[in-house]
Amino acid sequence: MNKIVICCLLLVLCPFELMAEPHCALFLDTRLLVMAHPLFSVFDSTSNRFKGTSSEPIEGGYQGVDEMVEQIKKLEDTLLMSSARLKEELKTVPLRQRVAVERKFLAEKKELGNKLENLRRRVFVARQVPILPGMTPHSAIVPQVNDIMFAIRAVVKKLKNKYNTELVIDISGLMPYAGRVELTESLLTNKHKQISDKNASMPTQYLEWLQEADQYWAAKLGVDAEIIPYGALDTRLEAVKLMEEEVKGYKIWSW
Numbered sequence: 001m002n003k004i005v006i007c008c009l010l011l012v013l014c015p016f017e018l019m020a021e022p023h024c025a026l027f028l029d030t031r032l033l034v035m036a037h038p039l040f041s042v043f044d045s046t047s048n049r050f051k052g053t054s055s056e057p058i059e060g061g062y063q064g065v066d067e068m069v070e071q072i073k074k075l076e077d078t079l080l081m082s083s084a085r086l087k088e089e090l091k092t093v094p095l096r097q098r099v100a101v102e103r104k105f106l107a108e109k110k111e112l113g114n115k116l117e118n119l120r121r122r123v124f125v126a127r128q129v130p131i132l133p134g135m136t137p138h139s140a141i142v143p144q145v146n147d148i149m150f151a152i153r154a155v156v157k158k159l160k161n162k163y164n165t166e167l168v169i170d171i172s173g174l175m176p177y178a179g180r181v182e183l184t185e186s187l188l189t190n191k192h193k194q195i196s197d198k199n200a201s202m203p204t205q206y207l208e209w210l211q212e213a214d215q216y217w218a219a220k221l222g223v224d225a226e227i228i229p230y231g232a233l234d235t236r237l238e239a240v241k242l243m244e245e246e247v248k249g250y251k252i253w254s255w
Contacts, residue, residue: 025167025232026159028239029175030152036243037148038250048141052252054121055140061133068123075116082109155242159235171227181219187212 034040042051049055058064086105093101129135156168191209221227226234 026235027169027171027228027232029172029236030170031172033152033243036240050144058126058134064134072119151246181216
């Protein structure tokens, strides 16, 4: 009887976490998170750069760079004269409207300042490849890649905190992209016995067979496949929704 009472007291007094069912591991697909980021929509696969960012090449070579330098000079002159123009404008504005005019002026000045800084950065980066004027180096995409990775890390952190787990599995490497594939003669050949033989070598044909099998099942199962059917919680859709929340209001020109 005493043992039963003690057991009941322990169950009541012990922390709730000890009574709860242990949280399982989580899995997500970072490819989906990358595609959910606004920068993905402006990625140019031809140049491997992000359009509308400092990594975007300047068209026209030397002439294109010179034209952008002229734009910079015009913006600098505009900003330099902006305070004087505001002073003249306020002379004819009623007192009750001055606050609104000044707020509009500050907003426009900030926007012009951001544009000026962006153009300066573009010109600077576009001069890093001497033999290709206007072309940006491969490292030019580092700021954009860092932004994407920062958002992905934020999503993973939120999931870990929500489900109280430290294990989050990225299944992108387990599900390679594959288009339409067909069963080949090599794939139809059963090589399990040879592969499982510890004494057998692993010739090229077996490696090719494994590659074909990998591509076949990736295409057949699709992105919704239960790649980890047991022991892990599928948070792919939830992760995408969290990413959309994380990058809400994100501006392409944010450097």
